[in-house]
Amino acid sequence: MEAKGYHVAVVGATGAVGQQMLQTLENRNFPISKLTLLSSERSAGTKVTFKNEEYTVQAATPESFEGVQIALFSAGGNVSKQLAPEAVKRGAIVVDNTSAYRMDENVPLVVPEVNEEALKTHNGIIANPNCSTIQMVVALEPLRQAYGLNKVIVSTYQAVSGAGAVAINELREQSKAILNGDQFTPEILPVKGDEKHYQIAFNAIPQIDKFQDNGFTFEEMKMINETKKIMNTPQLQVAATCVRLPVETGHSESVYIEIDQKDVTADQIKALLKDADGVTLQDDPSNQIYPMPAHCVGKNDVFVGRIRKDLDQENGFHMWIVSDNLLKGAAWNSVQIAESLIKLQLV
């Protein structure tokens, strides 16, 4: 008799997102019959606790995936490129949190509130979108469905945890040094491995990921291209400016949209988002209620507020969208995809 549950592997189990994946699997009481925790050679041997049981993290190899049914990858694009096909070859469905397969035509890019049905077309690998993209499409899809959507201009306010645990540590240590009047040397941000590093504490850096020739960063292009793929709207106009802030966790976005319909009010949009899947409306300016990163940490929802009609454009609206980038932006969306796979009997 088969155990009631699935053999699940977490690849990158010791990282910032991997840790949140384990926490989320535990919180959701995800049906697990066997749990395999994998990492790079460097982190292998680390002890990790899941549901009061201690696990030893093992170095990921192709053979690690024998018998695995669901593999959640979050160990960098290169690891995914190398090992995701090996996992699929051995019968696993891969939910990949890196950018390796997101724009691959054969790979569905899924946010369950938006395009859960796309899971049915999978060929073994399912891509989890970029964190800043996920929270935006969760808030915009209900508007697109109700009113049509033709233009999106977003400026982001992104937390350092998107750049991993080393970036969180850099923010903390730099903040301490500045407050104490001590010297410090930036070593991680804005982009680990890029040529120059800048102060993030008490600063704002308009670079996330490397630059493309067109002047946009890869992070900005991810938001532009992934939004169109997830919503299946190749004609949608999307523009993004992505900025890193001295915030530990919680991405915020100032979003301007133009919808197709011209007679819609801000109150109608609020009413729609109040009932939307995965959205919590926090929009009561007279009581100073609006979303903020410090209040979203540890929560799965996308928080939306500051919804108001543009003063010139009758189909234009502004809003402020905040979510925990490690949860809905990564771990929770991945686990949610796994839950959808079960629900749709695809695993």
Next chain:
Amino acid sequence: MEAKGYHVAVVGATGAVGQQMLQTLENRNFPISKLTLLSSERSAGTKVTFKNEEYTVQAATPESFEGVQIALFSAGGNVSKQLAPEAVKRGAIVVDNTSAYRMDENVPLVVPEVNEEALKTHNGIIANPNCSTIQMVVALEPLRQAYGLNKVIVSTYQAVSGAGAVAINELREQSKAILNGDQFTPEILPVKGDEKHYQIAFNAIPQIDKFQDNGFTFEEMKMINETKKIMNTPQLQVAATCVRLPVETGHSESVYIEIDQKDVTADQIKALLKDADGVTLQDDPSNQIYPMPAHCVGKNDVFVGRIRKDLDQENGFHMWIVSDNLLKGAAWNSVQIAESLIKLQLV
């Protein structure tokens, strides 16, 4: 024989902006024959050093302005409403850094790089615009003149020093408390005197100044209305979302514009801004060169970078504008207005 110089008064001499005004007057070697330092009753008696001489700050009264030729006000809107007319009555020209007179039809609202000529229409009071507006119009006016400008959408990343010395202190103390795991109670931000106060350290607050009924904050409406007045473009479409960050000094802005001309390239815009008054172009993505608040502190210029053409709109461009909010956003622009008054022989 008249002394070579002017009798200058600084009202609010002990505040964050007042201190920068004195520093700027000293740095510029502004022609001063007599200096009168004024403040509220509360701060009267404070000793302040200017050019190695010690001054005692006095409580401002109508009589304080006898003989004053140029009065720089930065002590809050109520002080300006009460005392600016008294100063004018006694023959002074007032440069007012508060919002008290900015939208008054009889008061020119001046950024010298943009509308210095408007000074000629003054009736005693000249208004210094809001900090976030000033840096934006310095960067946009050359584009408006060259190509025509019809739409501006800005999202701001504003430093706490715009809310005064108490807000700087709150950011520092809160940051220390959080890093040490200590308790803290927000008391100042987002708006001193408003009902609720929120954590600013390691957070982002989408509220600067109080809310209007239309869902925009007063700060956002200042950017919208003042931009049109300074540029003398009532038809210009402007929208703003203003956000407070855990940055001490230096406002940043993610700005999207649409110009009238359709065949302009990003390189042309860069070339134009490279030679523009008051602008320093910092735009070399391949070498990770772009403006940041941490690098603009103590400098008078407006820094512009990340200039790129929109991927859909052929007359659309994105850019990132940074400046020291206490200098070009306040003290330096005020002193610059005073210098223009001398140059134009208006004082």
